[in-house]
Amino acid sequence: MLSRGPTYNNAPVEIDEIMHIPDGYLSPSTCGTLYLFAAWGWYAALKRIKQLLATRAIPLISVFAAFSFVVMMFNVPLPGGTTGHAVGVGVAAIVLGPWGSILAISIALAIQALFFGDGGITTLGANCFNMAIVGSFTAYVVYRTIATNSNLKSRQRVVAAAVAGYVAINASALVTAVELGIQPMLFHDASGTPLYAPYPLHVAIPAMMIGHLTLAGLAEAVISAGMVSYLQRADLGLLRGVSGLGQTPGTIIAGASPERSQGRLWWAVALLMLFTPLGILAAGTAWGEWSSADLMNPHTREQIAAASGNHAPPSSVPVGIERLSTLWTAPFPGYAPGFIKSPVFGYLLSAMFGVGFLVLASLLGRAVGRKWPGGNLRS
Amino acid sequence: MSRHSFLESTLQGFTRAVAKALQSEHAASQPGLLQQLDPRVRVIGTFALVVSVILCRRLEAIAAILLVAIAIAVASRVSLAALAKRVWLVILGFTGVIALPALFITPGEPLFTSPALHLSISAQGVRTAVLLVLRVETAATLTTVLVLSTAWTHILKALRSLHLPAEIVTMLAMTHRYVFLLIETANQMFESRKSRTVGVLSGAERRRMTARTAGVLLSKSIELSQEVYLAMLSRGFRGEVRLLTDFRLKPRDYVGLTAFLFTGCLAVWMGR
Amino acid sequence: MASTFEVQDISFSYEAIPAIRGLTLHIGEGDRVALLGANGSGKSTLLRILDALYFPSAGTVTFKGEALTEKHLQEEEFSLNFRRRVALVFQNPDVQLFNPTVFDEIAYGPLQLQWGKEDVIRRVDETLEFMSISHLRDRPPYRLSGGEKKRVALASVLVLDPEVLLLDEPTATLDPKSQSQVVDLIQQWKGTARTVITATHQLEIVEDIADRVFVLEAGTVIAEGTPAEILSNTDLLLRANLIHAHRHSHGGVVHSHPHLHGHSRHEHEH
Numbered sequence: 001m002l003s004r005g006p007t008y009n010n011a012p013v014e015i016d017e018i019m020h021i022p023d024g025y026l027s028p029s030t031c032g033t034l035y036l037f038a039a040w041g042w043y044a045a046l047k048r049i050k051q052l053l054a055t056r057a058i059p060l061i062s063v064f065a066a067f068s069f070v071v072m073m074f075n076v077p078l079p080g081g082t083t084g085h086a087v088g089v090g091v092a093a094i095v096l097g098p099w100g101s102i103l104a105i106s107i108a109l110a111i112q113a114l115f116f117g118d119g120g121i122t123t124l125g126a127n128c129f130n131m132a133i134v135g136s137f138t139a140y141v142v143y144r145t146i147a148t149n150s151n152l153k154s155r156q157r158v159v160a161a162a163v164a165g166y167v168a169i170n171a172s173a174l175v176t177a178v179e180l181g182i183q184p185m186l187f188h189d190a191s192g193t194p195l196y197a198p199y200p201l202h203v204a205i206p207a208m209m210i211g212h213l214t215l216a217g218l219a220e221a222v223i224s225a226g227m228v229s230y231l232q233r234a235d236l237g238l239l240r241g242v243s244g245l246g247q248t249p250g251t252i253i254a255g256a257s258p259e260r261s262q263g264r265l266w267w268a269v270a271l272l273m274l275f276t277p278l279g280i281l282a283a284g285t286a287w288g289e290w291s292s293a294d295l296m297n298p299h300t301r302e303q304i305a306a307a308s309g310n311h312a313p314p315s316s317v318p319v320g321i322e323r324l325s326t327l328w329t330a331p332f333p334g335y336a337p338g339f340i341k342s343p344v345f346g347y348l349l350s351a352m353f354g355v356g357f358l359v360l361a362s363l364l365g366r367a368v369g370r371k372w373p374g375g376n377l378r379s
Numbered sequence: 380m381s382r383h384s385f386l387e388s389t390l391q392g393f394t395r396a397v398a399k400a401l402q403s404e405h406a407a408s409q410p411g412l413l414q415q416l417d418p419r420v421r422v423i424g425t426f427a428l429v430v431s432v433i434l435c436r437r438l439e440a441i442a443a444i445l446l447v448a449i450a451i452a453v454a455s456r457v458s459l460a461a462l463a464k465r466v467w468l469v470i471l472g473f474t475g476v477i478a479l480p481a482l483f484i485t486p487g488e489p490l491f492t493s494p495a496l497h498l499s500i501s502a503q504g505v506r507t508a509v510l511l512v513l514r515v516e517t518a519a520t521l522t523t524v525l526v527l528s529t530a531w532t533h534i535l536k537a538l539r540s541l542h543l544p545a546e547i548v549t550m551l552a553m554t555h556r557y558v559f560l561l562i563e564t565a566n567q568m569f570e571s572r573k574s575r576t577v578g579v580l581s582g583a584e585r586r587r588m589t590a591r592t593a594g595v596l597l598s599k600s601i602e603l604s605q606e607v608y609l610a611m612l613s614r615g616f617r618g619e620v621r622l623l624t625d626f627r628l629k630p631r632d633y634v635g636l637t638a639f640l641f642t643g644c645l646a647v648w649m650g651r
Numbered sequence: 652m653a654s655t656f657e658v659q660d661i662s663f664s665y666e667a668i669p670a671i672r673g674l675t676l677h678i679g680e681g682d683r684v685a686l687l688g689a690n691g692s693g694k695s696t697l698l699r700i701l702d703a704l705y706f707p708s709a710g711t712v713t714f715k716g717e718a719l720t721e722k723h724l725q726e727e728e729f730s731l732n733f734r735r736r737v738a739l740v741f742q743n744p745d746v747q748l749f750n751p752t753v754f755d756e757i758a759y760g761p762l763q764l765q766w767g768k769e770d771v772i773r774r775v776d777e778t779l780e781f782m783s784i785s786h787l788r789d790r791p792p793y794r795l796s797g798g799e800k801k802r803v804a805l806a807s808v809l810v811l812d813p814e815v816l817l818l819d820e821p822t823a824t825l826d827p828k829s830q831s832q833v834v835d836l837i838q839q840w841k842g843t844a845r846t847v848i849t850a851t852h853q854l855e856i857v858e859d860i861a862d863r864v865f866v867l868e869a870g871t872v873i874a875e876g877t878p879a880e881i882l883s884n885t886d887l888l889l890r891a892n893l894i895h896a897h898r899h900s901h902g903g904v905v906h907s908h909p910h911l912h913g914h915s916r917h918e919h920e921h
Contacts, residue, residue, distance in 0.1 A: 023518030055611075055612070057546075062557065066553075066555075066560075066561050069561075077585040095597075111551065111554055114526070115526065116396070116399055116526070117522050117523045192503050193485070198478065198481040198511060223589070223593055226594065229590070234594065531751065532751040552750070556751060560745055603746065613702055613739045615763035615764055617727065621763060621765070623755070623758055623771060
């Protein structure tokens with residue numbers, strides 16, 4: 001059946017798998033912050049790629065970006081008879097390494113927004129951060145971890161590629177969901193109307209993750225695995241990654257300097273840690289993130305009323321919240337493990353956990369890159 | 380269901396992309412309002428208005444900007460039918476549908492309750508849904524009008540003179556140029572596979588076909604990049620990118636820029 | 652006669668596959684030379700070596716007495732000088748048209764050589780006129796026909812008025828009209844100081860575009876001579892896979908003889 005529905009990115013829209021955030025879903029401060037994160041990523045990536053590839057960088061990254069743009073348009077047939085769309089971040093991370101992948105995917109996204117008018121211009125930073133930066137690093141780390149130092153032609157590599165693609169897309173989706181999910185809590189008017197994306201975390205996260213865990217993640221896995229399998233037969237050199245691609249006359253490959261990039265990473269982590277206590281803005285319970293129990297408890301009802309411009313919350317739990325609240329139970333219900341009473345402490349703990357996860361991921365990436373030389377980066 | 384429906388959708392996507400590019404080229408050469416302005420003014424002005432759209436807190440202000448956007452579109456000979464088809468209907472189908480549940484689950488004073496379904500629509504829900512859809516529509520209208528009325532090379536040059544690094548601009552330019560070549564290559568590959576395939580393929584076979592096409596496309600892409608690199612070297616490329624920017628601001632550009640910024644600020648102030 | 656290229660016993664391989672083995676030739680100033688060979692004979696590779704894009708693993712290449720080595724080409728002054736004086740037109744024009752518009756493409760060379768803005772614009776417009784493509788000035792490359800692409804590619808190297816032109820299969824894939832336009836252009840340079848080296852497998856244009864022919868096979872030169880000498884040597888042409896022996900039958904008799912497509916009727920004994 002030929003779908004004649006609305007199109008996005010030149011492909012029929014499958015609502016649950018869109019990660020490109022349009023203008024209007026994110027507040028100006030969110031957009032600005034994410035642009036800053038993205039700019040850091042672009043700047044770092046450009047420097048590293050120039051070190052690694054010198055004059056080769058421009059044509060290689062450009063054509064790869066064109067390639068990933070075209071791949072984003074492929075309808076990937078999935079088990080079950082549906083189709084999905086891949087981003088190409090898995091292949092990009094494997095062939096170009098994380099830095100090259102950041103640039104290539106970002107450029108593809110920029111072309112979508114600036115030339116085709118698909119995707120927002122205030123949210124370009126956010127989209128690049130979610131897909132190009134988080135996606136590339138995740139794909140790279142997972143791939144290197146699972147592929148280890150196995151033979152380039154082994155099945156292990158194919159499996160590694162599939163998992164890397166799948167996890168990367170879902171990581172991107174998660175970050176996107178978080179960005180969308182915190183909008184109502186942080187940005188609402190006096191009457192309680194969310195000003196941007198209207199769904200809180202416990203709605204946004206399941207809504208986004210379901211689509212990506214099933215469709216988009218699989219599509220990425222299929223493309224990543226399929227392409228690695230193809231390259232194993234047809235073009236083994238590309239699987240060796242960036243160090244193999246730099247072999248052209250006249251290329252000057254300077255030595256990489258891991259120390260400086262590590263220093264910057266720590267700065268980024270520190271900044272992130274500073275930002276997380278933003279979650280402690282709301283006194284008591286976060287606005288909008290009420291469980292059914294909160295709405296029935298007279299004490300919290302008073303608090304809610306006070307926080308909502310003195311409008312009383314509905315006397316019975318809105319059916320929507322009732323239904324949806326059972327869908328997702330955060331690992332830290334109420335963001336606080338049982339024994340910790342103070343919500344502030346609970347937020348801090350969750351923040352630590354989130355940041356710790358990020359730090360772990362980057363340390364892993366460094367260790368993995370070092371332990372198995374001959375990989376994509378000499379770092 | 381066509382046996383090659385997944386190929387058909389992909390092929391249609393290619394056709395749409397090329398059609399969009401041609402649409403852009405056509406509109407950019409029209410003698411309209413935006414086309415008279417320096418591309419830098421157009422880019423900054425559009426960006427400023429989009430920022431205003433997301434700074435506004437009131438529906439009325441955003442609606443006002445939408446009207447301004449439509450006026451600019453008309454003055455720049457951008458067909459409203461094209462806008463409707465490319466932007467307004469698409470967004471209604473996408474963001475509109477996304478915003479629908481917000482009517483019901485946003486807490487607030489109930490406007491309308493259906494006892495039979497135990498569903499109630501809150502005033503806040505209505506406001507938030509309308510706000511979202513209006514914001515997205517307005518921003519998309521602005522960016523689409525910009526993109527349709529401005530040649531790609533001018534957008535690039537505008538970005539360059541706004542101090543985007545030369546390497547990034549060159550990469551954007553080169554990527555764009557080769558997107559069309561790769562679309563054509565992928566198109567040919569899919570068409571030939573379509574005609575060579577007899578009978579219905581299993582899911583696994585279709586996946587393999589797609590992945591293999593992507594793989595071939597990748598090999599060709601890398602090879603292409605190597606050849607392009609040699610061609611660049613042959614013409615004197617040594618790592619630094621030198622571009623020609625020849626924009627000069629005319630009085631009407633200052634007027635235009637002021638108009639954009641004023642409108643944006645006014646909307647934000649009134650919509651605070 | 653002043654020497655332009657001195658190639659002494661060079662070898663070159665792609666990864667492990669040898670492309671050039673023990674190749675020697677000399678080209679003088681103002682020469683019009685054809686490198687004749689089938690696909691895979693090494694003629695494209697040779698052109699790239701002459702353009703200092705690849706460097707041989709053995710042997711030497713000099714241009715007007717200057718050695719073409721990787722190290723030498725990394726020197727900015729020499730490199731800019733060389734790139735202006737020697738130009739290569741690639742077989743696949745898409746590879747050479749990497750700029751957003753035709754104007755940008757032709758302006759690329761002068762810009763890399765750091766010419767002033769007015770000079771660049773003036774020179775580009777002149778070249779557009781010369782190649783009769785002024786109407787394509789703002790066109791993006793993906794909206795050009797094959798013949799137009801070739802003309803833009805030629806324009807993009809002629810803008811710098813190079814002393815040496817290296818042409819890789821300039822007429823392949825072109826329609827007859829475009830082909831003859833290219834051939835006319837090359838003929839214009841007969842007797843000038845411009846050296847033209849054309850790699851081709853199309854025998855029918857050789858007489859028009861060259862005064863001297865080198866025949867390549869399996870990465871080395873197997874013969875050298877004037878177009879008349881080479882084109883009449885059918886054994887040589889067969890060996891180099893430039894013509895084929897064609898079997899046909901008539902009057903109940905089957906026989907084969909070497910011949911060249913593009914020639915009209917021919918008489919033969921049987």
